[in-house]
Amino acid sequence: MMMVSMALLVWCGGWWLNGRLANSPASNTSAVKLLVPAIFGVTLLIVWELLVRGLEVSLVILPAPSVIAARFATSLPILWQDFQQTILKGALSGYIIGCGAALLMAIAVDRSDFLRRGLLPVGNFVAALPIVGTAPILVMWFGFDWQSKAAVVVVMVFFPVLVNTVAGLRETSAMQRDLMQTYAASYWQSFFKLRLPAALPFVFNGLKISTTLALVGAIVAEFFGSPTVGMGFRISTSVGQLALDMVWAEILVAALAGSAFYGMMALIEKTLTFWHPSQRG
Amino acid sequence: MKTLLTAAAMALGAASVAQAADEVKLQLKWVTQAQFAGYYVALDQGFYEAEDLDVTILPGGPDIAPTQVIAGGGADVTVEWMPAALAAREKGLPLVNIAQPYKSSGMMLTCWKDTGIAAPVDLANRTLGVWFFGNEFPFMSWMSQLGISTEGKGEKGVEVLKQGFNVDPLLQRQADCISTMTYNEYWQVIDAGVAPDELITFKYEDQGVATLEDGLYVLEENLNDPAFVDKMQRFVRASMKGWKWAEENPDDAAEIVLDNDASGAQTEEHQKRMMSEVAKLTAGSNGALSEADYQRTVKTLLDGGSSPVITKEPEGAWTHVITDAALN
Secondary structure, eight states, rough: OHHHHHHHHHHHHHHHHHHHHHHHHGSSSHHHHHHHHHHHHHHHHHHHHHHHHHOOHHHHHHHHHHHHHHHHTTTTTHHHHIIIIIIIIIIIIHHHHHHHHHHHHHHHHHHHHHHHHHHHHHHHHHHOOOHHHHHHHHHHHHOSHHHHHHHHHHHHHHHHHHHHHEEEEEEEEHHHHHHHHHTOOOOHHIIIIHHHHHHHHHHHHHHHHHHHHHHHHHHHGGGGSSOOOSSSHHHHHHTTTTOOOOOOOOOHHHHHHHHHHHHHHHOOOOOOOOGGGGGGO | OOOHHHHHHHHHHHHHHHHEEEEEEOOOSSSSSSGGHHHHHHTTTHHHHHHHEEEEOOOOOOOOOOOHHHTTTSSSSSOHHHHHHHHHHHOOEEEEEBBOOOOOOOEEEEGGGGGOOSSSGGGTTTTEEEETTTOOHHHHHHHHTTTOOOSBBBBBBBBEEEOOOOOOOOHHOOOOOEEETTHHHHHHHHTTTTGGGGGGEEEETTOOOOOOOOOEEEGGGGGGGGGHHHHHHHHHHHHHHHHHHHHHHHHHHHHHHHHHTOOOOOOOOHHEEEEEEHHHHHTTTOOOHHHHHHHHHHHHHOTTSOOOOOOOOOSSSSSSSHHHHHHH
16 A cells, blocks of 8 residues: 555656656747656656555556566677567568659659549558458468568558659749749759659658557567567567567567657658748748 | 245245356367367266256467466366466466376377478478467477487487467468377368378377376365365366266267357357367266376476476375365
């Protein structure tokens, strides 16, 4: 009971502290802007730890953060192996192939009315296919190793990027395109100087959505057959052994990798679309 | 009016009698199929009712870990394989085996004969499909007995694939051998058009690494409660009656299973065949756990090679308290 009341106390304390910081004159400094979410996160972790220990929740249902951290620290070699297999080989190669193909296809779709009317509806249909249905088939086609995971990722990221890019390439107004024509610009000149830059916010929208899709796809695909390494493999087998601390350690890796991946794309977007209203200020 | 009142009173009385029956929730390890025929028979034939029990059978599936269900309080008793149960015990979930309706293990490795595999030693340098989710330990132990590494292909090593719950890797020749159960996946291979003499099978039972399957497990703390123990004694007695009935009437038992299959995924032919194979595995068990079989399972698990499922001899992982009372 002691720990449960302490959890309540910590929660109220964190709340009060954040309230004070947010209302203080220094609330606009970057230090406070970083401090507030940090305090919130730390408070959550402490409350989790205290509640799990205070209420004696079984490790099998929810391990305490300290247990997860300990498991994380002692399993670094395994986690690194799984990270390489799933994220670097499966997700990243699938992401690059899928997004690259989608960008090229978007240009083809943009140039051909036939493709736009014919391919996009099919694209939406394929994008709606459930991964649990396609993953076993792709494992059958491309084998158990990372290639089949990359294939699942390609299927998952291709259409969000394609649809967004096609929409982006239609973003310029007729006036702007006419102006390019009066300059006697060729298709590619007006494409690179006008239409592609105008499409970038859309393209990055698709690319950012796809970062998390790629991770999910690569991990879930491993549930349907994999060599004895990889994050999806580890998660599914650790659940069977009730090693829930290991499952959470892998979840932590996935969350960190996903945030870093997303953050990287956001950063690239920021430098490339500095002119866009959403990036000003 | 008077008759109405009497009828109402009688209905109430009947309702309270129905409520008096003790509720038992049984979590199965897998989907509704003849592997669990004994429980469905006991329910269908009224063996549970005769013991004043109101039993709910919860089917499992690929996304359900029975150990987690029982840990979360979703079931009173669960059907589980001993490796998974002992692993859970070591991880801090104190499961106790109260009865063991399955005497023998149905697990085996099924290989293409034309790959040149004739004996277990030929398995080196092959690609093998193995089920994980706690089912990999007998395999690991077997390989370590043979001196074969599971780290990758080589003179003294095998490539291990995590196999899904289908037989495609064998049919597609992505693997030279896959895990099968005598009562289920083996027949899926046969049904896919493969002749039995094209295959060679290695039963874990014959290789001396068989582990106990499909026992009944409860949480240790519940065994301190006399009412719970009494309930389980009646449950095990009725369940074993169901199993023996199923062994004697395999076709009828398969029909009962089909009637209870809410998913409608099972076929009559498959279930009848499964029941006749399952009957071979339950034969020879009266429900009481054999200590020798338990010791063999523990030994197999402790020799599990590089990553043993349990690191120390478990204590108090089984009890005869329930079966001693239930079977006399």
